[in-house]
Amino acid sequence: MSPYQLVYGKTYHFPVKLEQKVIWAMKKLKLDWTEAAEQRLNQLNELDEFRLKAYKSSVIYKEKMKKYHEQRTEKREFAVADLVLLFNSRLHLFLAKLKSKWIGPFLIAKVFPRGAFELENKEGAKFTVNGQNVKIYLGHAESVHEVVEAYILDEV
Incomplete structure (x- = not known):
C-alpha cells in the first residue's frame, strides 16, 4: 500500500510540495x-x-x-375451590401495626397460566390476583365467622 492510498484504497495526489513533505515525514517517522x-x-x-x-x-x-x-420464587400450586388468604399490600404499617397483613379467606374460582388466580369473596365478587400474593388458608370455611371465647382458670 502506498502512502497515497490513505482512504479505502483510493489514490489521492497532493500538490508537489505537500507530497514531498508527506514523503519526508514518512521517512523521518519511519512509518x-x-x-x-x-x-x-x-x-x-x-x-x-x-x-x-x-x-x-x-x-x-x-x-x-x-x-x-x-x-x-415460591412455586405455588393451588386447585379450584381451595381457600386462600390474600396479602394486603395497602396496609399502612404505622397505622395498624398489630393488624394482620393477610385478608380473607377467599375461594379460588379459576387458575390461570403463569401463576395468576381468580378469587371469589363471600359476596360472590370475583377478581384476579398474582399467585405470589396468596397463601393457603388452613382453617375451615365454616369457622371463619365464629367467635371463640376462652377462659383462663387460675389454679391456686
Missing part, C-alpha cells in the same frame, strides 16, 4: 503503512473478541440471575 494496517487489523480483531466475550458473559449473567430468581 510503514503495511505494518500500521496490520496493527489496526489486529486491534479490530481484539475488539471483536472482547465484544464476543462481553456478550457471552452477559448471557451467563442473565442465566444465573434467572436461576437465582426462580429459586427464590
